[in-house]
Amino acid sequence: MEEPQKIGAVLVVGAGIGGMQASLDLANAGFKVYLVEKGPSLGGVMSQLDKTFPTNDCAMCTLSPRLVECGSHLNIEKLTYSEVQSMAGGPGAFKIQVRKKARSVDTAKCTGCGTCMSGCPVRNTIQVPEPAQELPSEESAAIIAVTDEIMERCGRDKQQLIRLLQEVNSRFNHLQPQALKRIADQLGLPMAEIYGTASFFKSFSLEPRGKHVIRVCMGTACHVRGAQRVLEELERRLDICTGQTTEDRLFTLDRVNCLGACALGPIIAVDEQFHGQMSPAKVPKLLDQYLEQESA
Ligand code: FES
Numbered sequence: 001m002e003e004p005q006k007i008g009a010v011l012v013v014g015a016g017i018g019g020m021q022a023s024l025d026l027a028n029a030g031f032k033v034y035l036v037e038k039g040p041s042l043g044g045v046m047s048q049l050d051k052t053f054p055t056n057d058c059a060m061c062t063l064s065p066r067l068v069e070c071g072s073h074l075n076i077e078k079l080t081y082s083e084v085q086s087m088a089g090g091p092g093a094f095k096i097q098v099r100k101k102a103r104s105v106d107t108a109k110c111t112g113c114g115t116c117m118s119g120c121p122v123r124n125t126i127q128v129p130e131p132a133q134e135l136p137s138e139e140s141a142a143i144i145a146v147t148d149e150i151m152e153r154c155g156r157d158k159q160q161l162i163r164l165l166q167e168v169n170s171r172f173n174h175l176q177p178q179a180l181k182r183i184a185d186q187l188g189l190p191m192a193e194i195y196g197t198a199s200f201f202k203s204f205s206l207e208p209r210g211k212h213v214i215r216v217c218m219g220t221a222c223h224v225r226g227a228q229r230v231l232e233e234l235e236r237r238l239d240i241c242t243g244q245t246t247e248d249r250l251f252t253l254d255r256v257n258c259l260g261a262c263a264l265g266p267i268i269a270v271d272e273q274f275h276g277q278m279s280p281a282k283v284p285k286l287l288d289q290y291l292e293q294e295s296a
Pocket residue numbers: 217218219220221222223257258259260261262263265267
């Protein structure tokens with residue numbers, strides 16, 4: 001019997017492990033594949049993982065062969081840093097518009113050496129936020145006194161900038177603008193450089209954080225055991241979305257990818273304390289515990 005003729009092309013959206021495998025299967029079956037990925041490279045979340053649940057397999061060992069094969073397959077056209085804009089038509093005759101974002105890099109010449117980062121103009125044009133409001137002079141003096149004490153302890157040295165920011169972040173629960181201004185003045189650094197460093201690290205916050213930071217693990221092990229429901233219950237009880245802080249500045253709600261205690265999942269951490277085998281029903285009791293501490 002004659003093989004049916006393969007016609008047309010296939011579009012796969014997302015170049016994570018699933019998208020890559022689907023593209024390879026289709027390309028090997030004779031289809032032309034357009035693989036669209038909104039990130040700048042193939043691999044998706046799996047490329048950021050060390051091990052995978054539940055087998056503890058090395059993530060890169062699973063991913064690398066597919067990356068290489070996808071990267072060099074003649075039937076797969078990679079459209080990275082791109083997004084689907086619109087879709088029209090029906091089965092067999094889809095018309096899809098894809099928006100390709102500017103990379104400002106010649107991908108044919110790029111070797112991934114990273115040298116361009118040191119000359120990147122974006123670092124020098126960082127927007128420095130305006131100080132939120134003028135503080136009363138006593139409050140302002142107290143912030144300067146605390147900042148001076150931190151600088152005395154850590155050293156008035158540009159090399160110590162990250163350590164100084166860590167101290168300010170933990171002392172004020174965020175990078176207090178006046179403290180940053182004091183550091184910039186004392187070290188003779190432009191505010192753009194301070195904010196450039198501050199905004200590079202995820203552990204720093206430019207917004208005031210709550211007294212207690214709740215981190216909900218959304219890693220695979222916790223996710224399959226219902227972490228999403230725990231997160232939703234926390235959002236509902238605290239009346240905030242993930243990443244926000246309650247009005248009374250008591251709680252900030254965050255999500256993380258793995259807290260390193262997968263066997264106890266779903267797990268959440270309140271400050272440094274872990275609470276394992278969480279469920280939506282346990283959320284009110286846990287929050288009450290902290291509210292009682294506060295009122296005491
Ligand atoms: S997935 Fe590892 S602690 Fe949640």
